[in-house]
Amino acid sequence: MTIVDTKIKHGDASDGLLGGRLARIDGPAKITGAADYAMEHSPEGMVYAVIIDSTIASGRVVAIDTSAAEAYPGVLLVLTPDNALPIKTATDWTGAPPPEVPYEPLAREITFAGQHIAAVIAETFEQATAAAALVKVTYEESAPISSFDDPRSGEAFPIDMMTKEWGDADAALAIAPVRIEQEYKTPREYNVPIEPHGLIAHWEGDMLTLWEPSQWIDGMSRTYAEWFSIPFENVRMLSPYIGGGFGSKALPTRYGAVAAIAAKMLDRPVKLAITRPQTFTAFGGRPATRQTIALGATREGKLLSIVHRSANETSMDDVAIEPLGSVTSIMYAVPNFSSRQNIVPVNTVKPGALRAPGENPSAFGIECAIDELAYEVGIDPLDIRLLNYAEEDPHAKKPWSTRRLREAYAAGAEAFGWAKRSPSVRSMREGKQLIGYGVAAGTYPVRRTPGEAMVRILSNGTIEVASSGIDMGQGTYTILAQTAAEAIGVPVETVVVKLGDSSLPRAPVAGGSQLANLMTGAVHVAALAARDELIGLAINDQNSPFRDLQANTLTIEGGQMSSPRDAGSSVAIAEVMRRTGRDRIEALRNTLPENLRNKDDHFRNFTTISTMLSPTEGDYSMHSWCVHFVEVRVDVDFGTVRVSRMVSALDSGRLYNPKLAESQWKGGIIMGIGQALLEEGLVDQRNGHVMNNNLGDYLVPTNADIPDLKVISVGIPDTNASILGGKAVGELAIVGVAPAIANAVYHATGIRVRDLPITLEKLI
Amino acid sequence: MRDFSYLRASSVDEALSAASMPATMLLAGGTTLLDLAKCGVNAPERVVDITHLKGLDAIRVDAKGAFIGALAKMSRVAADPAILAEFPAVSEALWQAASAQIRNMATIGGNLLQRTRCAYFRDPASFPACNKRVPGSGCSAMEGVNRGHAVLGTSDACIATYPGDLAAALVAFDAVVHLGERKVPIDDFFLLPGTTPHKEHAMHPGEMITAITIPASAAARHSTYLKVRDRQSYEFAAASAAVGIEFEADHETIRDIRIGLGGVATKPWRARTVEDALRGKVLEPDTIKSASRLAVEGAIAHGGNHYKIELAPRVVERAILKSGALA
Numbered sequence A: 001m002t003i004v005d006t007k008i009k010h011g012d013a014s015d016g017l018l019g020g021r022l023a024r025i026d027g028p029a030k031i032t033g034a035a036d037y038a039m040e041h042s043p044e045g046m047v048y049a050v051i052i053d054s055t056i057a058s059g060r061v062v063a064i065d066t067s068a069a070e071a072y073p074g075v076l077l078v079l080t081p082d083n084a085l086p087i088k089t090a091t092d093w094t095g096a097p098p099p100e101v102p103y104e105p106l107a108r109e110i111t112f113a114g115q116h117i118a119a120v121i122a123e124t125f126e127q128a129t130a131a132a133a134l135v136k137v138t139y140e141e142s143a144p145i146s147s148f149d150d151p152r153s154g155e156a157f158p159i160d161m162m163t164k165e166w167g168d169a170d171a172a173l174a175i176a177p178v179r180i181e182q183e184y185k186t187p188r189e190y191n192v193p194i195e196p197h198g199l200i201a202h203w204e205g206d207m208l209t210l211w212e213p214s215q216w217i218d219g220m221s222r223t224y225a226e227w228f229s230i231p232f233e234n235v236r237m238l239s240p241y242i243g244g245g246f247g248s249k250a251l252p253t254r255y256g257a258v259a260a261i262a263a264k265m266l267d268r269p270v271k272l273a274i275t276r277p278q279t280f281t282a283f284g285g286r287p288a289t290r291q292t293i294a295l296g297a298t299r300e301g302k303l304l305s306i307v308h309r310s311a312n313e314t315s316m317d318d319v320a321i322e323p324l325g326s327v328t329s330i331m332y333a334v335p336n337f338s339s340r341q342n343i344v345p346v347n348t349v350k351p352g353a354l355r356a357p358g359e360n361p362s363a364f365g366i367e368c369a370i371d372e373l374a375y376e377v378g379i380d381p382l383d384i385r386l387l388n389y390a391e392e393d394p395h396a397k398k399p400w401s402t403r404r405l406r407e408a409y410a411a412g413a414e415a416f417g418w419a420k421r422s423p424s425v426r427s428m429r430e431g432k433q434l435i436g437y438g439v440a441a442g443t444y445p446v447r448r449t450p451g452e453a454m455v456r457i458l459s460n461g462t463i464e465v466a467s468s469g470i471d472m473g474q475g476t477y478t479i480l481a482q483t484a485a486e487a488i489g490v491p492v493e494t495v496v497v498k499l500g501d502s503s504l505p506r507a508p509v510a511g512g513s514q515l516a517n518l519m520t521g522a523v524h525v526a527a528l529a530a531r532d533e534l535i536g537l538a539i540n541d542q543n544s545p546f547r548d549l550q551a552n553t554l555t556i557e558g559g560q561m562s563s564p565r566d567a568g569s570s571v572a573i574a575e576v577m578r579r580t581g582r583d584r585i586e587a588l589r590n591t592l593p594e595n596l597r598n599k600d601d602h603f604r605n606f607t608t609i610s611t612m613l614s615p616t617e618g619d620y621s622m623h624s625w626c627v628h629f630v631e632v633r634v635d636v637d638f639g640t641v642r643v644s645r646m647v648s649a650l651d652s653g654r655l656y657n658p659k660l661a662e663s664q665w666k667g668g669i670i671m672g673i674g675q676a677l678l679e680e681g682l683v684d685q686r687n688g689h690v691m692n693n694n695l696g697d698y699l700v701p702t703n704a705d706i707p708d709l710k711v712i713s714v715g716i717p718d719t720n721a722s723i724l725g726g727k728a729v730g731e732l733a734i735v736g737v738a739p740a741i742a743n744a745v746y747h748a749t750g751i752r753v754r755d756l757p758i759t760l761e762k763l764i
Numbered sequence B: 001m002r003d004f005s006y007l008r009a010s011s012v013d014e015a016l017s018a019a020s021m022p023a024t025m026l027l028a029g030g031t032t033l034l035d036l037a038k039c040g041v042n043a044p045e046r047v048v049d050i051t052h053l054k055g056l057d058a059i060r061v062d063a064k065g066a067f068i069g070a071l072a073k074m075s076r077v078a079a080d081p082a083i084l085a086e087f088p089a090v091s092e093a094l095w096q097a098a099s100a101q102i103r104n105m106a107t108i109g110g111n112l113l114q115r116t117r118c119a120y121f122r123d124p125a126s127f128p129a130c131n132k133r134v135p136g137s138g139c140s141a142m143e144g145v146n147r148g149h150a151v152l153g154t155s156d157a158c159i160a161t162y163p164g165d166l167a168a169a170l171v172a173f174d175a176v177v178h179l180g181e182r183k184v185p186i187d188d189f190f191l192l193p194g195t196t197p198h199k200e201h202a203m204h205p206g207e208m209i210t211a212i213t214i215p216a217s218a219a220a221r222h223s224t225y226l227k228v229r230d231r232q233s234y235e236f237a238a239a240s241a242a243v244g245i246e247f248e249a250d251h252e253t254i255r256d257i258r259i260g261l262g263g264v265a266t267k268p269w270r271a272r273t274v275e276d277a278l279r280g281k282v283l284e285p286d287t288i289k290s291a292s293r294l295a296v297e298g299a300i301a302h303g304g305n306h307y308k309i310e311l312a313p314r315v316v317e318r319a320i321l322k323s324g325a326l327a
Ligand SMILES: Cc1cc2nc3c(=O)[nH]c(=O)nc-3n(C[C@H](O)[C@H](O)[C@H](O)COP(=O)(O)OP(=O)(O)OC[C@H]3O[C@@H](n4cnc5c(N)ncnc54)[C@H](O)[C@@H]3O)c2cc1C
Pocket: A696, B025, B026, B027, B028, B029, B030, B031, B032, B033, B034, B035, B070, B071, B074, B096, B097, B098, B099, B102, B105, B106, B107, B108, B109, B110, B111, B112, B113, B114, B163, B164, B165, B166, B207, B208, B209, B210, B234, B235, B236, B237
């Protein structure tokens, strides 16, 4: 293979403009503890709520005896379904109109262990906790179905909209010279962010203030407003910083409703922080998945057919779909294809989104299967990927906007030293350590929702950027400052970014890896508008220092305005503002298309996902791409796997700040290593409890588990994908890590582990 | 709030008399005590803080052996140069235990008395059945999630693993637990679950650990601690072995060998049958392999922990090879 010469623009550390490696603006505040997180507020008169969860997984609550708890010192209220203030069901996140039934955040019918059934509110957290232990619940219990491995769960029901088919996959498979078929499984995995979930709810009349870590201020605010039948404007949600979410802080929760109900009933601010064990049941993580993949191929390894059947767990009373055919259907060129998906209801909390929902387990299946095919036909796992390279989207039959995967393969293989791999399994060894190389690709779609932003030029020359969009560590504060600085022509230090407050201009969900692209686009547009107005002012205002030049335009650089005709006489923005007597210039802009600019559509755009464009809407198919090269060392006696080296090459289009993008990628890769080797919710099949519901027992990687990670950007600006040329970053890099590791483990040991995580007992 | 009274003991005698009252617990580093209080397993009415007692944190090593005060912190003992020189397995066991933060808080006395990580034991609200917590209530783990549970020393009442690393090393080298004047060999200090899994050690009410001593030996000097687990750090052992060897003058015949096992048994486990099979033998791979198999003689698995029966002898074997190379 030849190494493609890719020119990657590396910004300079001191470069505050877009593309520069500016360190996170919020970093010092976080390191010094000055950053105040939503849950750290304590409004006057605040009281504490503690949630009581069901200890059974299936059945119903027959009686709740609250007398002892109510008599406990400091207790203000014991909330049960019987006395809770009734609220309405709200529009869901897709925008589907709600049924006209009340919303009951506390359950009587139990469908999973850990379901909220009551809450105690007391003057102190300790009192609430102690009183909660005194609430006696009587259940009528029925036998739960604790996992989709339980034969009683059956095949469940097909989700027709997930079916993707072309050609005649079964027929082509039947006559293919080479056929392989295997099942791949991933267990329940959990978000477990370090910042706990929770909120402080505070009513003043019919105004509701919520301090709540949120990936989607506007979507969640809408829900609270609808629950309590108050105008959207009456809800103020604040979420200045978020200590990790990974998808789990985007949607309103039942405990959120409980806190707001209690606050209303007591007319006191209520703080409700869920416990670490509750982060396994108060909302869902990634569901358990299984995929059967049959590949038909020529003897040379060219794919003829893919038949993919998959299922994920869902809850008993709701539909959660983890799109398992998402990578399967676009990674390789294949003339015949069939993918179908079922969901299997079991007694679990409704599964939710965890970094790259769908793409992540989907890639585990197809990227292991293609590796198996490579060994079956006896060619290099990298070569089989190039042999079946998809030159266009095989499903949508549209050209890629950009797909720098070939470049990624080349750059990654070169940096890793893939050529040194010895072809056969169990052939590389150092002492007791079996060494294996593995490769796998990943992808994540470009999702697009229009954005909005306010940019202000203040009289002192400060530039203010404002949005309800959030920063959960991915760097929104920083890249928006860079965007505005570049568009207006000021040093980045003069830009102040305000985020995470529903009183600021609207923003859609920080999910689907879309926020950076849509917010930089909106800020860019708003900043240019503010700049135009500033220049217009400087040209036309009779007190402007530029008035006499009769210029038809001006330039701004480094915060200084000057005329192209007379570059020597530059004037600071603040001076222009002072001379013209303006205290601010303000530009509120959105990137909504003409047909969505009316009030209703504008609201819908930011409070539901109904306007989000799919990656294939328009002329192109738009995705980010990556490949991971992994070296593992497996102890020949103990079966312990250590990732000893890793190189990833990624195409996320243009990087607004390579340092932050690399951090996102590395974070995803680390999470992928955990997924491959450690993470698994261990469920007691008798009663549906997650037994390892704490960070001592639910294992995520430590520093010692992570080698130096090399990440290489091979992306080029893709202006079909976004206004400023970026593609998805945040969720991309976790995709493909687990199969790369599984493939490396196979190369090291000759043992193919098809169910994650790859723990030692599977290798001894 | 779950009220309890708090006493900061100013002398051992005061601590002991307070501790002889019912429902009283000593507080050392608190990393086990508070953790289990949050889980609802520990609900003491009186807590006696012993961390301010003077003179209980000494670490002394001389020709006779080591003396380690009960209040010495795990991290200090691990880093002590004399411990490292004379009892490397003890230092290594401590380094590989828990996390840096916990090691800085936790004491040697508290470490010995850490409780099992059996998830059923730790969740009384959801799992009333646990013989260790409530004698006679049953065992939720037998047919539950038991990947981490013991295969050695189990009973029909309880299969909970003793999770500590340090004690596995101490049991190999015949450490002695000092309960004030009374001295109990560590192997007798820890009890098998039998029909009384709630009784974990031989301490009487009103006693406390004041120190441990470890007799010096050539085997201890040439010892190592090998801990195997899925996560590289901050995880309990899937299986571990402390091994020390003393050779005859020929440098290949084993005069003395000591083997302690962790992560696989209901108490810190001394693998005497393996020791007996190797004493007097020449250290060579096949002998070690077949002797190591004896480590799991009589082992019983309960589903999820079957792999430990395969893993434990391999860990013993590797640890013997490693310590043999040191001797
Ligand atoms: C997440 C996590 C991971 C861990 N991982 C490991 C590991 O990998 N390996 C390992 O070995 N350990 C591990 N531990 C356990 C840890 O080592 C123990 O919690 C610690 O050693 C206990 O010491 P302490 O001083 O904090 O004890 P405390 O919590 O203060 O006391 C523990 C118990 O001992 C009693 N006690 C304390 N001192 C005395 C005394 N002098 N006399 C009589 N009774 C006394 C207390 O009353 C209490 O019942 C882990 C713990 C946690 C929470």
